[in-house]
Amino acid sequence: MKTRSIYLLLTNTKTLFTRCIKYFTQAEYNHVSIAFDSELNELYSFGRKSMVCPLFSGFVQENIQNGIYKLKSNTSCLLMKLSVTKKEWRSIRQAVDHFISNKNLYKYNLIGLVGFLINREINRSNAFFCSQFVATVLKNVEDPTNARKPGLTAPHDFLAIPNKHIVYEGLLRNYRQKKCIMLAE
Numbered sequence: 001m002k003t004r005s006i007y008l009l010l011t012n013t014k015t016l017f018t019r020c021i022k023y024f025t026q027a028e029y030n031h032v033s034i035a036f037d038s039e040l041n042e043l044y045s046f047g048r049k050s051m052v053c054p055l056f057s058g059f060v061q062e063n064i065q066n067g068i069y070k071l072k073s074n075t076s077c078l079l080m081k082l083s084v085t086k087k088e089w090r091s092i093r094q095a096v097d098h099f100i101s102n103k104n105l106y107k108y109n110l111i112g113l114v115g116f117l118i119n120r121e122i123n124r125s126n127a128f129f130c131s132q133f134v135a136t137v138l139k140n141v142e143d144p145t146n147a148r149k150p151g152l153t154a155p156h157d158f159l160a161i162p163n164k165h166i167v168y169e170g171l172l173r174n175y176r177q178k179k180c181i182m183l184a185e
Contacts, residue, residue, distance in 0.1 A: 004089035007035040008080045008134065009043060009064075010155050011172060013072040024117045025154055029078060032134050032155035033062055034096065038081070038167065040064050040175070044096055045130045046108055057108035059099050059133070064172055077172040080158065081165040088141050095137040112151050121151035131155045 010029035012018055021030040033045035043062040050056040051071055062069070069075055084092070099106060106126050113129045115122030128136065135150035135157075148157060168175050 002086055003083040004086055005038075006082050006084055006089065006092060007038060007040070007167070008082065008158050009033045009035060009040060010078045010080070010158065011069075011075055012077070013068055013075045015068070015072060021113075021117075025156065027154060027156035028076070029155050032131050032158060034092070034134050034137060036093065036096075040079075044099065044133075046106070046128045046133045047130060055108075055110075057110075059103045059106040059128075061100075064175065069172055073171075073173050075172040076170070077175065078159075078169045079167040079175065080161070081167050082141070082161060083163065083165075084141055091140045092137050099133075099137075109151075116152055116154070119152065121149045123151055131157070134158065 009032065011031045011033070012022070012029050013031065018030045031045065031047065033043050033047075035044070036042045043064065045060060045062055046058060047060050047062065048057045048068060049060060051068060106128065109122075109124050109127035109129045109132060112122045112124060112127060112132060116129070116132075131153045132150045134155075135148070135153040139150070
């Protein structure tokens, strides 16, 4: 069976917001994004749209060289590569494309995040937090996180996916440099 790859980027920007989340989760990484390429040029999640105020958040295309990642150059990360069937890849791509086409309709599910912290799923129309979004677009992929409701899925839950390949762990700012070295070898 032929497969395609998707990537999950788990990060810790060490902002006040992620430190608050870490207080409850006790997990190293408290943000997750999904990418369709190893260069992370197509990197999507739910997060801040403003560097000034994290309350202005929603569906975003992230850039590992700009925005919050540029501002927080000490961001640590773990990049996982998942092999999925072509059918699963198309399903994930279509789901993300729907978010892209309708990005202005979506907002950040801050109330849902509070529900997550008290272990009570709170779904709101057109609202997601990062791991809820990734769990939703991965709903047709076989993985252990599917046993959890998307609104109760944490970024570190994706580490339980079997047959994942850890591509990189370290400072996000060093990832592209490491990738260039790996390609040159």
